[in-house]
Amino acid sequence: ILSRTIFNTKTPLQLSRMWYSSSVPTTKLFIDGKFVDSQTTEWIDIHNPATNEVVSRVPKATQEEMQAAADSCSRAFHPWAETSILSRQQVFLRYQQLIKDNIKELARLITLEQGKTLADAEGDVFRGLQVVEHACSITSLMLGETLPSITKDMDTYTFRLPIGVCAGIAPFNFPAMIPLWMFPIGMVCGNTYLMKPSERVPGCTMLLAKLLQDAGAPDGTLNIIHGQHAAVNFICDNPAIKAISFVGSNQAGEYIYNRGSSNGKRVQSNMGAKNHGVVMPDANKENTLNQLVGAAFGAAGQRCMALSTAILVGEARDWLPELVERSKALRVNAGSSDRVTDKPTDASCFFELGRSLLFSVDPFPGFSFLIVFYCYEILTSVLLRDFNAILFDSVSQNNVIISFMMKMDGLNVSRGSLCNSSTEKTPKRVRLAPRFRPAGDQPGADVGPLISPEAKVRVNSLIQSGVDEGATLLLDGRAVNVKGYENGNFVGPTIISNVKPEMTCYKEEIFGPVLVVLEAADLDEAIALINNNQYGNGTAIFTNNGATARKYTHEVDVGQIGVNVPIPVPLPMFSFTGSRGSFRGDTNFYGKQGIQFYTQIKTVTSQWKAEDAGVSSPAVTMPTIR
Ligand code: NAD
Numbered sequence: 001i002l003s004r005t006i007f008n009t010k011t012p013l014q015l016s017r018m019w020y021s022s023s024v025p026t027t028k029l030f031i032d033g034k035f036v037d038s039q040t041t042e043w044i045d046i047h048n049p050a051t052n053e054v055v056s057r058v059p060k061a062t063q064e065e066m067q068a069a070a071d072s073c074s075r076a077f078h079p080w081a082e083t084s085i086l087s088r089q090q091v092f093l094r095y096q097q098l099i100k101d102n103i104k105e106l107a108r109l110i111t112l113e114q115g116k117t118l119a120d121a122e123g124d125v126f127r128g129l130q131v132v133e134h135a136c137s138i139t140s141l142m143l144g145e146t147l148p149s150i151t152k153d154m155d156t157y158t159f160r161l162p163i164g165v166c167a168g169i170a171p172f173n174f175p176a177m178i179p180l181w182m183f184p185i186g187m188v189c190g191n192t193y194l195m196k197p198s199e200r201v202p203g204c205t206m207l208l209a210k211l212l213q214d215a216g217a218p219d220g221t222l223n224i225i226h227g228q229h230a231a232v233n234f235i236c237d238n239p240a241i242k243a244i245s246f247v248g249s250n251q252a253g254e255y256i257y258n259r260g261s262s263n264g265k266r267v268q269s270n271m272g273a274k275n276h277g278v279v280m281p282d283a284n285k286e287n288t289l290n291q292l293v294g295a296a297f298g299a300a301g302q303r304c305m306a307l308s309t310a311i312l313v314g315e316a317r318d319w320l321p322e323l324v325e326r327s328k329a330l331r332v333n334a335g336s337s338d339r340v341t342d343k344p345t346d347a348s349c350f351f352e353l354g355r356s357l358l359f360s361v362d363p364f365p366g367f368s369f370l371i372v373f374y375c376y377e378i379l380t381s382v383l384l385r386d387f388n389a390i391l392f393d394s395v396s397q398n399n400v401i402i403s404f405m406m407k408m409d410g411l412n413v414s415r416g417s418l419c420n421s422s423t424e425k426t427p428k429r430v431r432l433a434p435r436f437r438p439a440g441d442q443p444g445a446d447v448g449p450l451i452s453p454e455a456k457v458r459v460n461s462l463i464q465s466g467v468d469e470g471a472t473l474l475l476d477g478r479a480v481n482v483k484g485y486e487n488g489n490f491v492g493p494t495i496i497s498n499v500k501p502e503m504t505c506y507k508e509e510i511f512g513p514v515l516v517v518l519e520a521a522d523l524d525e526a527i528a529l530i531n532n533n534q535y536g537n538g539t540a541i542f543t544n545n546g547a548t549a550r551k552y553t554h555e556v557d558v559g560q561i562g563v564n565v566p567i568p569v570p571l572p573m574f575s576f577t578g579s580r581g582s583f584r585g586d587t588n589f590y591g592k593q594g595i596q597f598y599t600q601i602k603t604v605t606s607q608w609k610a611e612d613a614g615v616s617s618p619a620v621t622m623p624t625i626r
Pocket residue numbers: 169170171172173174196197198199227228229232247248249250251252253255270271272273303304509511537576578582
């Protein structure tokens with residue numbers, strides 16, 4: 001009776017006291033240290049790419065809200081810039097630990113909104129975490145320079161100082177790593193930061209903001225707005241913002257670079273790519289084929305450093321059949337293979353929970369325990385299916401119920417509230433974090449879904465263009481069927497051979513699990529091909545010959561090169577050095593260049609003479625220092 005009441009009519013339960021609200025969770029803004037509901041009337045649906053169910057909605061922030069966020073950054077700037085560098089370092093030392101502690105929850109949010117496999121999502125967080133760890137070396141990274149005694153009693157030295165309010169505009173494909181390239185480096189230098197995550201994957205950035213707040217970042221040092229073009233234009237035009245970090249497509253990147261620069265801002269713009277993997281016949285075959293397959297199809301090819309193009313040199317062209325076999329063996333499936341969190345987080349602070357239940361066990365805790373115990377099946381299989389969260393009122397003695405609830409499949413108990421309930425005598429409300437729709441129990445996944453149905457249509461049409469223009473479709477992933485996820489945006493590994501440089505599938509960035517294969521007679525021909533391509537993000541060569549590798553690294557005009565390394569994304573002590581059509585600006589992301597981007601130099605020339613050695617007469621000629 002109970003289950004039918006809930007399941008069919010969705011009316012509030014009268015078990016003891018329950019409350020019921022709107023249906024889809026909504027993402028909040030983060031302004032001046034508070035997670036606030038947007039007053040906008042315009043919302044964007046966020047879909048789980050494996051099912052295309054709406055999992056939440058993100059607001060297009062109003063002009064007033066965006067202005068409030070920028071004002072908050074401006075107010076926070078001077079106090080934060082004047083905070084000792086050691087204190088800022090401490091915030092980020094705590095932050096890196098909190099990211100480690102919450103890596104699974106961050107990964108879960110990524111898989112839910114972006115679709116990549118959980119293991120890959122953890123890698124996404126991990127690569128961002130490394131940037132935060134590097135930011136903790138700020139006390140060395142921000143050192144200036146000194147040249148003593150440039151003339152008698154005169155020294156010159158430089159300071160590196162923050163530049164003011166900075167902003168970041170992020171893409172969908174790395175919901176953790178790319179925002180973490182941005183605000184931690186900007187903020188540790190003493191800037192305040194206005195972040196606009198991709199409107200398709202905002203959840204992970206919101207949790208990252210919460211963790212930074214928990215790490216001690218003062219209110220206003222990080223603000224988050226959501227939206228699309230209006231938010232981007234606001235950032236490009238707002239006079240308080242001094243620098244913009246952008247990562248995304250060429251269309252948006254060129255636009256933001258031009259608009260931001262013409263408003264006098266620094267802009268660094270990391271954009272699209274077509275990364276070539278050159279396979280020499282002397283390479284280790286086993287290693288090379290595995291690396292190629294992983295780098296072409298991992299993350300469903302939605303990495304800016306994916307090896308989306310192979311150039312088989314000489315006899316390496318005979319390896320094609322084996323390349324196809326290995327690619328076929330990859331499992332295409334929903335990214336999430338489990339649904340239980342071991343580290344609960346109070347995500348409810350940045351999500352409006354949507355349809356929720358408030359379940360009060362007062363004043364009969366024992367009675368309520370029995371109800372929970374005997375209604376376990378109903379609660380998990382029926383009732384919870386229709387609600388995003390349960391708000392659970394409890395008294396201090398009721399920990400047994402709380403721990404029981406924690407074990408319930410797919411639910412989290414907020415850490416803060418749980419601590420209170422176990423230590424305090426007064427009744428406490430235990431808030432369960434939003435229950436995201438599970439992806440089901442999967443045997444495992446190598447290739448997840450594409451971000452949207454539109455992306456799938458686009459990728460499929462680029463595959464078809466290859467066929468229409470005379471290439472050979474060796475492996476066709478378009479008809480892939482993922483059981484239980486028939487509505488997902490899946491495309492299986494696809495290989496197109498006999499591709500020529502003038503074909504559309506070669507010229508355009510496909511951004512899907514599609515490997516296009518070209519052939520070259522020798523290394524020179526391969527290098528010429530790559531240098532004629534408009535992009536310069538990444539490339540890799542597979543060879544066992546040192547001289548070949550050296551020639552390649554010197555002659556290929558690409559910013560990031562792997563030698564027997566398929567995805568050579570540099571660690572954060574170096575910089576991400578994409579070039580040519582993949583980058584606009586003159587200072588790259590993270591590493592030394594990241595610090596340069598987010599700081600300005602002040603050069604001081606000072607003279608302290610002995611008292612009796614004053615200047616005897618005015619000098620009107622240009623001072624020369626000898
Ligand atoms: P995207 O350009 O569509 O979106 C990126 C950001 O720009 C988003 O925040 C979005 O709101 C905004 N935006 C989108 N279109 C805009 C427009 N016309 N005008 C102004 N703003 C706009 O990119 P995406 O689809 O989210 O990400 C995929 C792209 O990002 C691929 O091209 C990929 O190669 C590139 N990428 C590059 C790097 C790199 O470091 N070079 C890293 C990751 C992704």
